[in-house]
Amino acid sequence: MKNFQIIKALTSASAVTNLSKETDAKFIAGGTNLVDLMKKNVTAPDKLVDINTLDLKKIEFLSKKVSIGALAKNTQVAEDKVIKEKFPLLSLALAAGASQQIRNMASVGGNMLQRTRCPYFYNTDMPCNKRVPKSGCGAIGGSNRMHAVFGASESCIAVHPSDMCVALAALDATVFVEGPKGKRKIEFTDFHRLPGNTPEKDNVLDAKELITSVEIPENNFAKNSHYLKIRDRSSYAFALVSVAVGLDLKNNLINDVRLAMGGVAHKPWRLTEAEKFLKGKTVSETTFKQAADLAMKEAKGYGENNFKITLGTNAIIEALTIASSK
Structure with a gap:
């Protein structure tokens, strides 16, 4: 260093x-x-x-939303009693991420800004377009078991590592930032980027902008939420596949739903088509299977990670089943 x-x-x-x-x-x-x-x-x-030292650590429950300061620690948010009561999906996702020691240090803003990466990104002897643009992607044709099945490009097939961000994508969060040109807000699903021809750009922030807070609107998903993370070992491992589910159920009917996946793309992957399909449907194994098949229909493997397509389908079904049974 x-x-x-x-x-x-x-x-x-x-x-x-x-x-x-x-x-x-x-x-x-x-x-x-x-x-x-x-x-x-x-x-x-x-x-x-x-x-x-900035005053950006507060968790404030305002009218019909919660505002979380960018410097709030992951543990602070995960263990907040009102977050656990009103936004349990966020708490569950945070608790699934990294180790307790890292959650004690990591901030909400920092979690959002962590690099989308893979082992080739860390190995300076290997080609990586994220680290050295136009040098090539070692994972394509190389070791790619952990890599993307959605939204990848010829430049990069790495996946975003955050669990917290998958939940925030599902919960329709909004990011607030401040920069030399003033303040602005960004819808969370627009915050992170797909690789395209510029995989070195992980998000849409200008180089000098600072995240100040994240807001989540109130919802009716508190009772029937679940975060499912499938990984190689039970502690401190990135997801092979993860699924964030929020259901608003009335008499076994799906009034509203939010679905997002992790471990499958360069950014948290929102399953909007599956959401549209599920709205108005009755809870059933058949319905969940149809939604999962719809969600995974465009998935593409790169050899070693082909198993993620089947794993993703099964994970969506399991996450929906668990969330609906609470």
Whole structure:
């Protein structure tokens, strides 16, 4: 790791200003992903802008929504009593992510900004278009068991690693940011990018923008929510496939539904067609199977990860079944 300078910001405005003055600087909060990448020489900023003193740690329950500060720790959000009561899907997804030690350090904003990555991204001796644009994708034709079955391109087939983000995609969250050009908001499903020809760009933030908060609207999914994560080992492993489900049931009828998947694409993957199909249907194994088949119909494997297509279908059915039986 090369030497670097740390600048401590006292306000959101000063954080943005400090970053804007530098040609090679990054924000740092918990550092659970950034420092890891710096140790492996995947990224090497000259300066870090420390934002830990900013007033962005609050969880506020407002009229018909909750606002979560970007510096709120993953553990803080997961264990909040009202989050667990009103937005259990988010709590379940956070509890499924990483280790307790990492959840204690990782922030909500940092979780959102972690790099979409695979082993080729970390290995500086191998080609990776995310790390070195136009160098090639080692995973295509290489080891790709963990890789994407949706939305991939010839440039990259890596998958987004976050569990929290899958839940936020399902819950229609909105991201609030601040930058040199002012403040703006971004729908969560638009925040992360598919790889296309520029896989080095993980999200739609401008280079100098700071995430300040995330808002989730009230919903009727509290009773019938579930987060299913299938992984190689029970602790500290990325998902092979994950499914976030929120159901609004009335007399066994699906009044409304939210579905998203993790471990299958460069970004959290919202299953909008399956949602439309399920609305107005009666809960049944047949209905869930039809929805799962619809959700996975465009999936494409790259050899070692072909099993994810069958696994994804079964995971959707299981997650819907568990959520509907609560």
